[in-house]
Amino acid sequence: MACKWVRFAYRLLPLPAWRAFLLDRHMDSCPSCQGAALDDAEIRSLGVTPSGLYNEPPLSPFAAGLHAAPRRSSLRLSYAHGLFLAAVAVGAVIVVSRLAPPMGPAQGIVTIMEDEDDSRVFAVLEAKISGEPARPVVFKPGQPGMTIVWFEKIIN
């Protein structure tokens, strides 16, 4: 009966070290508990031992290794490559954003000549945006007394 309790306790997890020590001592010395478990010699007879494999063809460590090892290293390389490209891209974005002129309303010069007699008649003499010639666009939305004129930068 005591042995049953010991075996039950032995299966409890986790065991404090002192209890495990006591149970180990019991297991090592108790004929009943030892009898309940198969000994090493009997277990060895159930399995395969290296000496029983003398007929087995040898394993070839490099048969797979020669092909698989570079694959792994190339995978590592591709990771490194990807990281490097990502770093370059981020760096390029930062540099370009610092070098590029700040975005904002374009500064332009417009010279308009109005007809002295009729204010509806005018001529655009010169239009420049950031010092470059700009194209004027005149738009009459159909409402009386309204003419919209804007200028587009000419991009070659």
Added chain:
Amino acid sequence: MTETELIRTAQLGDRDAFAGLVSCHEKKLLALCWNMMGDREEARDAAQEALLQAFQNFASFDAGRSFAKWLLGIGAKRCLDRLRKRRTFLKYFQDYGRERGRPADAPAMGGPGDGRTGRLLQKLSPRERAAISLAVFEDFSAREIAALQGCSVNTVRVRLFNARVKLKKEVADGL
């Protein structure tokens, strides 16, 4: 050339030295995998994977340790991985068979598993089988197995005891 010299030479990238090192221990590795997998072909595949992994990680091997135990540890882990995948695979096919109204048969074991004795080891859980294979066949201590399986020494002791009791019962039932 001694094993220490082979290790040193192999760590410098000499493949012949690594092959020489492996040839001393490959039967042990194969036997361990066979006992764990219960099937010759799966054991050879697992052993081959273990050799490949050992080769790829050999630069990080601590020459002060036992090469055999390091290699067998890798082999045991490969086998546990394969057994986990096999369990998932079997579960899938058993579920599939149940849905179709007939249970799917488990794949037949080969090699030493052909005999009754080989099948007895397969009655153990994968972790129990790993523990008993390493402890009984390869003389690993409970502490070494615990480090390998990522559990406490007590857990390993209990696994070993449970495995021994189960095997005793199976042997007694078979008589």
